[in-house]
Amino acid sequence: MSNKNITLFHANWSLCSQMVRVAFHEKGIPFISKHIKLCDQYPEGQNLDKKFLSLNPKGTVPVIKHNESVISGSENIVKYIDTLKSEKNINLYPSKKSDDFSKWVADTTITEGVNFASTIGTVLPVFSAPLIQLMVKKLPLKSILKILLRHPIKERKIVFFSMYFTSAAQKFPNIGIKKFIEELIRIEKELNKENKYFNEHFTHIDINMMCLFHRLKDLKLEEILNTSRTPLISEYWKNLQNRESYQKSILDYYTSKENEILQEFYLVNSTKLLEKLKDQLYSFPHE
Numbered sequence: 001m002s003n004k005n006i007t008l009f010h011a012n013w014s015l016c017s018q019m020v021r022v023a024f025h026e027k028g029i030p031f032i033s034k035h036i037k038l039c040d041q042y043p044e045g046q047n048l049d050k051k052f053l054s055l056n057p058k059g060t061v062p063v064i065k066h067n068e069s070v071i072s073g074s075e076n077i078v079k080y081i082d083t084l085k086s087e088k089n090i091n092l093y094p095s096k097k098s099d100d101f102s103k104w105v106a107d108t109t110i111t112e113g114v115n116f117a118s119t120i121g122t123v124l125p126v127f128s129a130p131l132i133q134l135m136v137k138k139l140p141l142k143s144i145l146k147i148l149l150r151h152p153i154k155e156r157k158i159v160f161f162s163m164y165f166t167s168a169a170q171k172f173p174n175i176g177i178k179k180f181i182e183e184l185i186r187i188e189k190e191l192n193k194e195n196k197y198f199n200e201h202f203t204h205i206d207i208n209m210m211c212l213f214h215r216l217k218d219l220k221l222e223e224i225l226n227t228s229r230t231p232l233i234s235e236y237w238k239n240l241q242n243r244e245s246y247q248k249s250i251l252d253y254y255t256s257k258e259n260e261i262l263q264e265f266y267l268v269n270s271t272k273l274l275e276k277l278k279d280q281l282y283s284f285p286h287e
């Protein structure tokens, strides 16, 4: 099947969209870009419009349309992209698939139906909550009502609504501290000094880690990747940032909107999360 005419519906600042863009870049497969203004970031809330909901009834990005097929969810999409032929000789999956590999992919994805802060993939949205709250509070009331009336995912409706009317999201990061440090130690143990990446070559796991670690950078928590307790992670993160896809699929998608929000966030945010993470990491028992 031709790789032409693949349309990606995505958002500049969305972890799952970043994952899929990195996969496209790594495979050397072009896509037609349709940027969706998400309801927690923009008054338009295009992911709740009828047209988008007819593509993905869950109202989330990313989604791809290839000829007549529509695929949603970053995990499914990256898997699909990997099956497409391209000039670049790269496989995002190992030749021998294992349950362990699949579990790492799932654990590093924002998997639906999985409790918040129960995997590293679902901890990062919890850490991002104060940043998202800052954007939600800027929305006009009309947009919040649109979320209330149309968002297909009940939990998100409640979260966005509470972000608008309360400051509860400031405390959300605390829910993820313990799990995040456990996961960091688990990753450190899994990494091998001989490999540049999680496995012997760059795979779907590395794509997800790149995006999750980058979100830590956005949140000014990157220091937690560069401690004496996690020397292999520190090296691994450098290797991930050296991939061309990091620049082209993540950094190049920052516009003045994202940069301005970040500047404001750094001025107003005071959860002292980094200190709490460091305390938790250094008190983690040595084996």
Ligand SMILES: N[C@@H](CCC(=O)N[C@@H](CS)C(=O)NCC(=O)O)C(=O)O
Residues within 6 Å of the ligand: 014, 015, 016, 017, 038, 039, 040, 047, 059, 060, 061, 062, 072, 073, 074, 075, 109, 110, 111, 112, 156
């Ligand atoms: N499991 C899905 C999760 C999709 C998801 O939650 N996307 C977020 C952006 S990372 C989104 O669309 N948020 C907007 C909303 O929920 O209204 C995936 O991996 O793609």
